[in-house]
Amino acid sequence: MWLSVVKDNSRRDTYSLLVLNITFRTSADDLFPLFEKYGKVVDVFIPRDRRTGDSRGFAFVRYKYADEAQKAVEKLDGRVVDGREIMVQFAKYGPNAERIHKGRIIESESKSRGRSRSRSPRPRYRDEYRDRDNRRRSRSRSRGRYDRDRHRGRDRDYHHRSRSRSGSPDYHKDRGRGRYDDERRSRSRSYGSASPAHRSPSPRRSPSPRRTPPSRGGSPDERNRKVRSPTPKSVSPRGRAADSRSPSPRSDADE
């Protein structure tokens, strides 16, 4: 019992550092010695995916003292690990976030002043939990990578520099996703009318609603009555048009 208490205390007295931009192959053991060199590292934790079990690309390093952690941040921040430039910064969200708040260290600002950092101007965080919740909800693993990949692979470099320097990382990805969601939902409703309960994984392949599956209704008559289009003719007013797997308006094609 007391052990648990001690453990808890240990956590509260530890400062968490967030390490980003690390390679997917980098493990806690690899970061431990690196951070341990700059101070007393209590523990290193790297969140992994439950499905694949792969690293997410970032790790949490807990330091025993804030001054050491802060030193590590300035020293390891920007250091190339495994061929990739990692970014180290104080963790904002977490169980010990309060501690960090206090250790934000104030020293960091004062001490940091003396040294001129060429990077990591420490972006200003507006909201904490609100944004965090929002992001985690949408983020599976790499949500915005398709957007960039489908366009160009070189953009990555540009974004990397931009984020590292200025600090305006998000605004186009959220916007794009939101728009897509809106459109997707709108279309979903259309299909939902035909078969809401059934999850059609391939709506584009078989959009013809001519099929009348007796879902759970014993008599099709009753179901028909409920539906506004009992006859297949109604379901496909255009008849042949329905065959065309293009129920969507041309407006979309325009874009």
Added chain:
DNA sequence: GTTGAGCGTT
């Protein structure tokens, strides 16, 4: 085997 902005668990 891939990915790349971000915030965490045995």
